[in-house]
Amino acid sequence: xxxxxxxxxxxxxxxxxxxxxxxxxxxxxxxxxxxxxxxxxxxxxxxxxxxxxxxxxxxxxxxxxxxxxxxxxxxxxxxxxxxxxxxxxxxxxxxxxxxxxxxxxxxxxxxxxxxxxxxxxxxxxxxxxxxxxxxxxxxxxxxxxxxxxxxxxxxxxxxxxxxxxxxxxxxxxxxxxxxxxxxxxxxxxxxxxxxxxxxxxxxxxxxxxxxxxxxxxxxxxxxxxxxxxxxxxxxxxxxxxxxxxxxxxxxxxxxxxxxxxxxxxxxxxxxxxxxxxxxxxxxxxxxxxxxxxxxxxxxxxxxxxxxxxxxxxxxxxxx
Numbered sequence: 001x002x003x004x005x006x007x008x009x010x011x012x013x014x015x016x017x018x019x020x021x022x023x024x025x026x027x028x029x030x031x032x033x034x035x036x037x038x039x040x041x042x043x044x045x046x047x048x049x050x051x052x053x054x055x056x057x058x059x060x061x062x063x064x065x066x067x068x069x070x071x072x073x074x075x076x077x078x079x080x081x082x083x084x085x086x087x088x089x090x091x092x093x094x095x096x097x098x099x100x101x102x103x104x105x106x107x108x109x110x111x112x113x114x115x116x117x118x119x120x121x122x123x124x125x126x127x128x129x130x131x132x133x134x135x136x137x138x139x140x141x142x143x144x145x146x147x148x149x150x151x152x153x154x155x156x157x158x159x160x161x162x163x164x165x166x167x168x169x170x171x172x173x174x175x176x177x178x179x180x181x182x183x184x185x186x187x188x189x190x191x192x193x194x195x196x197x198x199x200x201x202x203x204x205x206x207x208x209x210x211x212x213x214x215x216x217x218x219x220x221x222x223x224x225x226x227x228x229x230x231x232x233x234x235x236x237x238x239x240x241x242x243x244x245x246x247x248x249x250x251x252x253x254x255x256x257x258x259x260x261x262x263x264x265x266x267x268x269x270x271x272x273x274x275x276x277x278x279x280x281x282x283x284x285x286x287x288x289x290x291x292x293x294x295x296x297x298x299x300x301x302x303x304x305x306x307x308x309x310x311x312x313x314x315x316x317x318x319x
Contacts, residue, residue, distance in 0.1 A: 003045075008057070010085040012073060016064035017057040017086055021049035026122075026298050027091045028290065029055045031083070033102020033129065034221075035192065035214040037063030037207055040101070044279055047287030052097075052294070055090045057082075059104070061216030063209050074219040076132075076228075079107040080114060087120060095122040097294045098239075101279050102251075103220055105129025113235035113263075121239040123297035125290050128249055128276050130256040132224060134263055135164075136232035138256070164253045174221045184214040199250065202280040235263060242268035242293045244286065249276045268293065 006017040018038055028048060030041045038056040045054045058065035060074065060082060068074065087096055098121050100108035109131035111117045112124045174180050189211035196202050207213065241264045243257040257269055270289060272278065279286050 006089065008085050008089045010060070010082045012068050012078075013060045013066035013082075015057050015060065015066070015082060015086060017055065017090060019053065019055050019090055020045060021051070021053040023053065025051060025053045026294060027053040027055060027094055027096040028294060029083070029087065029091075029096050029098050031098070031100045031104030031108055032056070032059065032062070033100075033104045033106075034217040035062075035189075035210065036102070037209055037213055039063070039205060039207055040277075040279060042205075043283035044287050044290075047283055048291065051291070053090075055086065055096070057086050058209075059107070061219065062213045063207075067212075067216045071219045071223045074223040076107060076110040076224055079220075080110040080117075083108070083111050084117070095120055097121075097123045097125075097290075097297070099125040099127070099290055100129055101127045102129050102276070103217070106132060107220075109133075109235070112237050112239055112241065115238060118238040123240045123242070123293055124237070125242050125244060125293055126257070127244045127279065127286070128246060128252045130252065131235060131263075132228035133232040133235045134260055135256055136229050138259070139164075139229075140232075164256060167249075167251055167253055170251070171221060171225060174218050175225070180218055181215060184211060189214050196277060196280070200275045200277040200281060202277055204277075204280055237264045237267075240267070240293075240297050242270065242289070244278075244289050245269060245271045246274040246276060246278045247271050248274060251276050 003018050003020040006019065008015045008017050016038070030038075030044065032038055032040045038058045041056045045056065048054050059079065061067040068078075083098075098108055098112065100106070105126045106129040108124065108126070108129075112121060113131065113133075192210055192214075193204055193206065196204055245254050245257055246252075247254055254271065260267065272282075272285065272289075274282055274285070
């Protein structure tokens with residue numbers, strides 16, 4: 001495939017962006033997770049870019065993108081501003097379809113629930129990455145005050161909160177001082193492909209930035225999780241949402257995508273027999289799920305919303 005590489009100014013960093021597919025096709029932005037770089041999306045890109053303008057980028061600190069100097073610069077609002085910069089540079093005034101996996105999905109929720117992006121995001125596909133605010137409120141047993149909290153809570157299996165806490169052991173580990181860095185440097189990064197082969201039955205291409213991705217990406221957790229756990233916000237989606245839910249996910253339980261109607265409105269949810277790194281294991285299935293949802297929600301952007309979005313991006317870049 002022919003893939004163009006761009007460097008996009010996002011204020012405090014420059015982001016490495018990769019674009020392929022017909023220029024006039026509907027744009028689809030794919031955002032990777034931890035400890036990956038944009039290369040994790042290449043098998044999915046190969047399935048999509050004959051019909052779509054496919055855009056990926058290395059998030060700040062990963063791959064060929066710059067790493068900011070402070071932990072605070074990895075906060076969700078800065079990650080949303082990065083998405084805005086990438087969209088401005090690659091989509092112009094067109095609305096784009098957004099897809100996130102793992103931490104890519106977590107950070108995309110910030111944009112999907114920010115009114116500044118209203119009209120720019122035509123649809124959102126979330127794979128194995130909940131909204132931290134929704135997850136925190138769910139653990140507290142709280143929903144939207146205007147919704148039927150009892151009915152929504154009843155959709156989650158009994159004990160799902162405890163099960164997810166156990167699945168999330170690595171989040172607690174990543175908050176420990178120094179030890180995660182020692183593990184990654186002592187061989188964790190070198191052995192990462194072996195871990196994926198054993199646990200996910202995939203053989204990823206070697207990523208020369210693996211150690212850098214892992215070390216810098218720890219700031220994603222440390223800058224956001226405790227804050228959102230202690231101070232969750234009321235966040236309502238302004239775009240159609242679908243969840244692709246791998247039922248054998250070792251890290252993100254299926255209950256995290258249940259009972260969210262009061263935040264998302266009517267949303268779609270598809271359970272599949274797959275593990276966490278399904279984007280590598282079964283890219284055809286993921287591409288088909290993305291394409292079907294995109295086809296139902298492809299629409300032009302409202303000019304007023306585009307103007308507001310551009311103003312938001314300009315403010316964020318100046319901060």
